[in-house]
Amino acid sequence: MSQLNITSHQEILHFPKGGKPTLATNEWQVWSGSQDEGGLPDLEHGAHKVLVPFTWWLEHHHEVDVAAKANNGQIGVWFATDDDILKHADVIDAGKQVWPLVAAHFPIFRDGRSFSTAALLRNRFAWQGEIRAIGDVLIDQLLQGARVGFDSFGLRPDQKLDVALKQFDLYTVTTQNSWRDQRSTLSA
Incomplete structure (x- = not known):
């Protein structure tokens, strides 16, 4: 697996179903799963929770140390755009x-497969x-992401968090059903 560096703000935008969007401290490090890193990152010092690639999870979830950390809520997974999740339904x-959080990776903002x-x-x-959008996540993707099921967003570092929070107040009427609620009914 090639070296992958997924960065975001120190805060994530959290928008739970039925709640209001807020900023929260990002407690999760995103790990590329690179074998030359010597296994899982150190969870004793620094960040205590890690998102591992789903492909790495498939190979290592039976290991005692990995299973123990997962059962302790310290490991979640992130899905690459080409992961066939239907193939691995079980x-x-x-x-x-065991996963307190899963994430879907946007390698570039114009690749919408993670939706x-x-x-x-x-x-x-x-x-x-919780389902988090990670990677090349822009403010422009927030409304669509919230509609399909994302409830947290690790925005790209150059995105303005104060502007991001205001995106969810732009529209009061929805014309399509979404994971969050049904479409608005308009009276004539």
């Missing part, structure tokens, strides 16, 4: 018991936990 169903990942997790897998 692993994802089991993961619902489908979030929608599949919510609709087909009945994922009730």
Whole structure:
């Protein structure tokens, strides 16, 4: 696996279903899963929680140390755009018991496949936990992301968090159903 550096602000935008958007401290480090890093990052010092690549999870989730950290709420997974999550439905169903957070990676803002990942997790897998957008996440993607199932966003470092918070107040009427609610009904 090539070296992958996924950065974001120190704060994430958290927008739970039925709640208001807020900023929260980002407690999770995103790890590339690179073998030359010597296994899992140190969770004793610094960040105590890590998002590992789903492909890495597939290979290592049976290891005692990995399973213990996952059961302790210290490990979540992130999905790459080309991960076939439907092929691994059994692993994802089991993961619902231990992953406090899953994320979908946007390698570049114009690649929308991670929107489908979030929608599949919510609709087909009945994922009730947090789904975070990570990677090249722009303010322009927030409304669409919130509609398909994302409830937290690790915005790219150059994005303005104060502007991001205001995006959810732009529209009061929705004309399509979403994960959050039904479309608005307009009276004539």
